[in-house]
Amino acid sequence: xxxxxxxNADVEKLAGLIRLAMGDEPPVAxxxxxxxxxxxxxxxxxxxxxxxxxxxxxxxxxxxxxMTQLVELQTxxxxxxxxxxxxxxx
Amino acid sequence: MRRPPLxxxxxxxxxxxxxxxxxxxxxxxxxxxxxxxxxxxxxxxEKLGRVLELQYHDHDADRLVRKMDEAGIARTVLLAPxxxxxxxxxxxxxxxxxQHAAVRARHPGRFHVFFxxxxxxxxxxxxxxxxxxxxxxxxxxxxxxxCGFSPSDxxxxxxxxxCAARQLPVLLHTGPTTPxxxxxxxxxxxxxxxxxHFPGVNFILAHGGVxxxxxxxxxxNYRANVYLDISGFPAAMSASGWQQHLADLFSQGINHKIIxxxxxxxxxxxxxxxxxxxxxxxxxxxxxxxxxxxVAAIMAGTIGKLLPSPxxxxxxxxxxxxxxxxxxxP
Ligand SMILES: [Zn+2]
Numbered sequence: 001x002x003x004x005x006x007x008n009a010d011v012e013k014l015a016g017l018i019r020l021a022m023g024d025e026p027p028v029a030x031x032x033x034x035x036x037x038x039x040x041x042x043x044x045x046x047x048x049x050x051x052x053x054x055x056x057x058x059x060x061x062x063x064x065x066x067m068t069q070l071v072e073l074q075t076x077x078x079x080x081x082x083x084x085x086x087x088x089x090x
Numbered sequence: 091m092r093r094p095p096l097x098x099x100x101x102x103x104x105x106x107x108x109x110x111x112x113x114x115x116x117x118x119x120x121x122x123x124x125x126x127x128x129x130x131x132x133x134x135x136e137k138l139g140r141v142l143e144l145q146y147h148d149h150d151a152d153r154l155v156r157k158m159d160e161a162g163i164a165r166t167v168l169l170a171p172x173x174x175x176x177x178x179x180x181x182x183x184x185x186x187x188x189q190h191a192a193v194r195a196r197h198p199g200r201f202h203v204f205f206x207x208x209x210x211x212x213x214x215x216x217x218x219x220x221x222x223x224x225x226x227x228x229x230x231x232x233x234x235x236x237c238g239f240s241p242s243d244x245x246x247x248x249x250x251x252x253c254a255a256r257q258l259p260v261l262l263h264t265g266p267t268t269p270x271x272x273x274x275x276x277x278x279x280x281x282x283x284x285x286x287h288f289p290g291v292n293f294i295l296a297h298g299g300v301x302x303x304x305x306x307x308x309x310x311n312y313r314a315n316v317y318l319d320i321s322g323f324p325a326a327m328s329a330s331g332w333q334q335h336l337a338d339l340f341s342q343g344i345n346h347k348i349i350x351x352x353x354x355x356x357x358x359x360x361x362x363x364x365x366x367x368x369x370x371x372x373x374x375x376x377x378x379x380x381x382x383x384x385v386a387a388i389m390a391g392t393i394g395k396l397l398p399s400p401x402x403x404x405x406x407x408x409x410x411x412x413x414x415x416x417x418x419x420p
Binding site for chain 1: 119122123125126127137138141142144145147148153
């Protein structure tokens with residue numbers, strides 16, 4: 001149960017960063033675990049770059065070490081889980 | 091989905107920051123940032139350029155080969171443009187040649203390499219190109235005019251003469267690129283003088299199906315030795331979308347001149363190789379009304395015909411350049 005609550009919190013936090021990364025683009029109403037960056041959110045390369053930069057800044061993710069995995073992640077949930085797994089590892 | 095018997099990507103790059111200088115990435119990032127912020131924000135382009143550059147760490151092409159396998163791409167032409175004349179680079183042209191040779195050795199039978207030398211290197215550039223063809227078996231010349239020269243600049247002619255003798259194709263960038271380079275040399279018509287002078291050399295207009303399409307189409311239709319590739323197609327600026335844009339291109343009687351290419355990793359964050367290939371080949375896609383033989387030619391056959399036969403490419407030269415090379419004069 002607590003794992004689900006944690007996951008929701010991780011998705012919420014990531015959703016906040018996505019909204020920042022989207023800048024002036026029309027805001028997206030619902031960002032859930034299964035939401036896909038390109039197909040559902042219409043994120044362009046610039047938005048993905050901004051998001052990666054925010055993950056480094058706000059979540060302490062080392063882009064030097066984890067870029068290869070990060071660029072393969074296509075959904076909000078997968079990314080939230082991956083970021084959480086890095087924090088858990090430390 | 092209709093799959094041709096063979097798929098060869100005619101335009102691709104190593105996703106390696108060793109081959110592309112930082113200034114290139116910073117320029118791309120600066121332009122991208124304008125989509126987000128109307129005014130330049132100090133340090134933003136450098137910050138995003140670094141994030142972009144960090145995605146280019148596939149130095150041995152293991153990731154690329156995985157992507158090719160997912161997409162059903164048998165072989166790929168790796169293009170290695172020479173930016174070292176205009177941008178400060180930690181790695182030399184020799185390093186870049188060695189890296190591409192190592193990639194070919196690591197993944198046998200998967201890669202062809204078209205290598206670039208800036209004509210302003212003169213004799214030393216010519217010698218280097220000859221060496222990489224002889225030593226590493228590289229199979230074409232990559233020209234990057236936005237570095238600041240016309241592709242018909244006579245300083246290119248010794249290289250074209252060498253390509254004629256070895257039956258190597260020449261692929262030149264056309265259209266805009268990073269804003270830190272010069273777009274005025276990116277027009278497909280600029281190849282005309284060289285294409286006329288060297289009828290035995292086949293010239294491929296990189297991105298010709300996407301940038302300056304009207305000029306590229308005319309060059310392909312009226313110059314026997316000019317071809318185009320469709321690399322960068324997911325980003326084609328067309329109100330009707332890239333699928334319709336390509337369907338129009340495929341209906342103009344120049345399909346024997348059109349070469350499939352992806353320009354990976356440039357669009358990899360948005361469109362992966364497998365998605366690009368299936369987008370092209372799906373039942374409702376831009377190739378829907380083409381004959382199987384035409385699809386096979388675009389997806390592999392034509393680039394296959396332009397590549398040198400192994401015996402010619404590795405022939406000992408013995409052919410000195412007819413044209414004068416810079417640095418040769420006293
Ligand atoms: Zn390219």
